[in-house]
Structure formats: C-alpha cells, structure tokens
Amino acid sequence: MSNAAVHQTSSKYSFQESNDNNNDKNNKTTEPTRKILSDEEISAKLSPIIQDALAWQGYRHKALQIPINFFSVGLPSGVLFACIFNSFAIGILFGVILFVMTIVTIILANLDYGKGVFLEMIVKDENYVVTRFEAMKKKYLLGSITSFILLQSLPFLILVDPTNANVNLFGSYTKFIIIGNMITYPIAYHFLRKSSGQMGAYFAGKIPIAWEQKIVRYTNVIRESLLKYDIEQNNKDLLLNEIFKMHSEVEKWAFEVNKKTSAVKGLIASSMFLLAAIFTICTGVLQLDKTNNDGFKVTVMGLFACLMLFFFIIIMKMYTAPSVVWNRETKALLSDPRLAYRIEEMFGKNQFKQLLDNHELKAQRLLGLQGTTDRLFKIAGTVGSIFGIVAYFLIREELRTLM
Secondary structure, rough: OOOOOOOEEOOOOEEEHHHHHHHHHOOOOOOOOEEEOOHHHHHHHOOOHHHHHHOOOOHOOOOHHHHHHHHHHHHHHHHHHHHHHHHHHHHHHHHHHHHHHHHHHHHOOOOOOHHHHHHHHHHHHHHHHHHHHHHHHHHHHHHHHOOOOHHHHHHHHHHHHHOOOOOOHHHHHHHHHHHHHHHHHHHHHHHHHHHHOOHHHHHHHHHHHHHHOOOOOHHHHHHHHOOOOOOOOOOOHHHHHHHHHHHHHHHHHHHHHHHHHHHHHHHHHHHHHHHHHHHHHHHHHHHHHHHHOOOOHHHHHHHHHHHHHHHHHHHHHHHHHHHHHHHHHHHHHHOOOOOOOHHHHHHHHHHHHHHOOOOHHHEEEEOOOOOOOOHHHHHHHHHHHHHHHHHHHHHHHHHHHOO
C-alpha cells in the first residue's frame, strides 16, 4: 500500500493529501482534503499476488469457466463414472450433471471479491492474505495430485490392460478420450484453482472468523452500555445511542455479506449434500449388483460418498459457526445477573430477546435462509436417515448372501 492513510467510506477508501494554498491572500492553509479512491484504484495498490487472484476471479471471466469446468469437472467425472458403471450413457449423465452444477454455481454467485466489504477485509489484513495465498500453493499441489489419482486411476487401467471390459467403452475413440482427459485435467485444474480456489477458499474461512469477531464486539458494547445504565442519571437515551451506532455498523456489514454470498453458499452446500446422497445410493447399487460386482469400483464410489459427506459437514460447520457464537454471547447477556434489571428497565426482557432474534448478524444465510444451529440439526437428521437406510439395505443383502 502507499504511505497514504487508508480510511473506510462505504465501499470506497480515501487517503489524506496536503493541500496548502500558497496563493491565499490571508495566508491561511486549508484543511487537508481526502481523495476518494475507487475499488479499482485500491486494488491496484495491493500486493501482486492479491492483484493476480482478483484478476483471475471466475466472476470476471465467466465465459472462460465453461472450458475450465468442462475439462476439470465434466469430462473427468464423465469418463470415471462411465468406467465405474460400464456405461457410456451413465458417464455422460454424471458428467453433464456435475458440469452444470458448477457452472450454475459460478453464474448465480455473481460475487466479486474486489469490491465492497470484501475489499475492505483484504486491505485490513493484506499481509495475512499474502501469507495465506503462499501457504495455499502447497495444499493445492497435494490436492491436484490426490484428485488426479482419484479421477484417473480407473481410466488408466483401461490403457494398460487390453483385456479390460471397458476397452471399447467409447468405441474406437476410447484411448484418445482417456489420454486427452489425462492431459487436459491438470491444466484445467490449475486454472480452476486460480479462478475459484484462491479468493473463494480464503473468504470461506475468513468470513466466519470476521463474523464471530463482530458478534463479540457488538455484544460487548451492549454489555458495557447496560452496566453504565443508571436510573438516577437517566442516561438511557445516551446508552441506547451507543448501542445503536455499533448496531448500525455490524448490521450493515452482515446484510451486505449475506446479500452477496447467500446464493453461492447455499449452492455449494446443496451440491455437497446432493452428491453425497447420489454417491451413497450408487455405492449401494454397485454392491447389490451381483452380476457385475467389482470391489475396487465399490470402494472408489464409497470413497467419493465419504468425501462429499465430509466436505458437507465441514462446510456446514463453517456456515453455522457464527450462529453458535451468537447463541453463546446472547445467552451470556440474558443470564448475567448484573444485567437482568437493567435489561428490564431499558428494553423489557421479552422485547430485548425479540430484538436479539431479529438481527441479521445472528447467522449467515444460505439461499436466503439463516444457517442456524436448529437448521443444522434438522439437516444432520436427514443426512443420517439417508445413510442409515442405505446401510440397512447393504447389510441386509450381505446377510442374505451369507445365509
């Protein structure tokens, strides 16, 4: 950044410049002026690694996302599932579904991290962002190797084993498609990481932390204001204004973040849940198919199901983390004996609880719905039921075979 002092002004920043007027007849100096910088000008002052990440965002290259996601998601998954089910048609179906899901998520996300509150968060923690991006490089290298092994292992067996049942899976073009897939996947994965795996991954972890910090700050202001309340001094209005200032700041921030991230968060969580369910069912289908029962294929499909379930749990834990902190902090306010009569005097106990429940800061939103702990428990129950039913049928069928 420059030596200019950066200040927040809505979604803009400003820096202070000297503006001495030597031509002033009264030899008076004017007050320093503040030049308003656009988001683009602020971005241009950031570290090169951050500028590169912002420039490669999927939002800014939507057309490029079609070939990137086709060669990194659609084609590899289509080839893999065609090999697993020994069916060209099923492979196409899976490839199209996964490709469409990723493209729809990118298009509906409509999210640019180089503007508004996101840019403010980057500027505030610029050095930390650079450190995180550098650390991400090693993780993505490991991730690329792992995903390559998972997606390309079965197709590779076709190339090295002429007796493989899928040697003519795609007709005379089978080997060309598999080789092309193995060559294009690493390249596409690299650009996928640049377009969605940098800023998206950083803010997925950063937003819950920033959210929790704002909840703690806000509830601390409420607590401190309530403790300063004195009936004799009649300072109620003054203290309510103190709370209102912090309330306006955090609610504005929460509304903007929720408005811009609700769609993408909901689509990502829904995709993980849907894929976990589909892969679990497919694992059961493969296991129950005694005419073509291949333990390796069942293991691969089961591994995908477990991975999607694991990702879904991790994602939902991140999305509901602010709700957990909100419940903890507001409960501490309501149960503090020092605040009980003050809350009653300033708000009325029922009105105060109702006020807390209506905050946007209460939770992150997914597809417009607040990601509260209550909803998480309901989702967990649904997921458990699906996996329980599938496990029941698998175990029952295995027992029948043994008897």
